[in-house]
Amino acid sequence: MAFAFTDQHIDQYHTQGYTVFRQILPPALLGELRRVAAQARQIARQQRGAQTQRLQPVGKYPELDQQPFRDYAELAPLNDAIQRTLTARHTHGNPQMLGILLEPGELPWCTQWHRDWRDNVTGLDLAMWDAHFSDVDYFNQTNCALYDDACTWVVPGSHLRRDLPGEAARFPQRPIPGPALEGKSYEEREQLCLEYCRSLPGAVRLHLGAGDFCLYRNTLWHLGNYLPYQQRATLHDAVDTPEFLAWRSVALEAAQKRREAGQGMSNPNQAR
Ligand SMILES: O=C(O)CCC(=O)C(=O)O
Ligand SMILES: [Fe+2]
Numbered sequence: 001m002a003f004a005f006t007d008q009h010i011d012q013y014h015t016q017g018y019t020v021f022r023q024i025l026p027p028a029l030l031g032e033l034r035r036v037a038a039q040a041r042q043i044a045r046q047q048r049g050a051q052t053q054r055l056q057p058v059g060k061y062p063e064l065d066q067q068p069f070r071d072y073a074e075l076a077p078l079n080d081a082i083q084r085t086l087t088a089r090h091t092h093g094n095p096q097m098l099g100i101l102l103e104p105g106e107l108p109w110c111t112q113w114h115r116d117w118r119d120n121v122t123g124l125d126l127a128m129w130d131a132h133f134s135d136v137d138y139f140n141q142t143n144c145a146l147y148d149d150a151c152t153w154v155v156p157g158s159h160l161r162r163d164l165p166g167e168a169a170r171f172p173q174r175p176i177p178g179p180a181l182e183g184k185s186y187e188e189r190e191q192l193c194l195e196y197c198r199s200l201p202g203a204v205r206l207h208l209g210a211g212d213f214c215l216y217r218n219t220l221w222h223l224g225n226y227l228p229y230q231q232r233a234t235l236h237d238a239v240d241t242p243e244f245l246a247w248r249s250v251a252l253e254a255a256q257k258r259r260e261a262g263q264g265m266s267n268p269n270q271a272r
Contacts, residue, residue, distance in 0.1 A: 005084055010084070013085050013215060013216075015157065015160075017160070023209065024211065032071070034147075037102075037146055040058065040100045043061060045105060050106045054236065055099060055100050066095060087241075089137075090239050093237065101233075104228050106228060113171065119175065123256065124251060140217060141215075143234050144213040145214075146211075154204060154220050156202070166201045179193055
């Protein structure tokens with residue numbers, strides 16, 4: 001059935017921190033995007049090895065046919081749904097940001113549990129992150145699955161609040177550690193990752209079908225859990241406003257300076 005936008009999407013975005021526009025990609029565009037995603041996987045693995053997580057941004061690779069990405073960026077029902085959930089000022093599909101998330105070629109692995117920026121940008125001044133934590137103009141991210149995708153886990157509603165006591169108890173240290181996978185077999189890694197995903201209270205797995213588009217707040221607790229036997233090509237992007245774009249360049253530059261000055265994370269042990 002063709003995708004239809006409802007008020008539920010707005011409600012889910014605000015209350016859960018994410019919403020899914022089911023089957024919003026038309027089949028012809030899905031086919032074109034799969035074709036370029038296969039090329040992207042080859043390039044990514046040639047450049048960064050079989051375990052690489054992504055190719056990003058797609059605009060950096062002129063050898064990739066950019067037309068499907070332009071068609072994706074301009075897809076009218078998708079822009080309409082994004083703008084009805086957020087505002088008419090929000091845009092997506094900038095080729096200098098848009099990436100593709102890929103399955104690993106050899107071994108299972110997962111990212112750490114994290115809130116983006118707080119936990120995965122070393123040296124960020126966390127006051128900058130805190131200031132816009134609940135602001136819809138900032139921290140919007142998207143995953144659009146070209147194949148069935150059950151990699152992303154989230155703690156629904158965690159975008160509304162700082163860490164709960166159980167979350168702080170689960171991860172008292174900064175930086176947050178991932179599971180210990182060194183020297184483990186394929187199956188051990190798979191089991192350890194799954195256990196790790198389930199270990200944060202309230203964690204649920206997000207299931208996207210081919211052509212489903214998830215809009216989420218990256219201030220949510222979330223992670224990616226990856227298996228070589230589950231093919232993945234998921235478009236990964238920010239939803240931008242001029243303010244968020246400007247914030248990112250200031251934040252990244254400031255973080256770089258702090259790292260160079262050896263200041264590292266601004267609150268290495270304090271959970272927020
Ligand atoms: O793979 C995913 O869906 C999530 C990836 C992620 O959260 C990240 O790389 O920051
Ligand atoms: Fe993330």
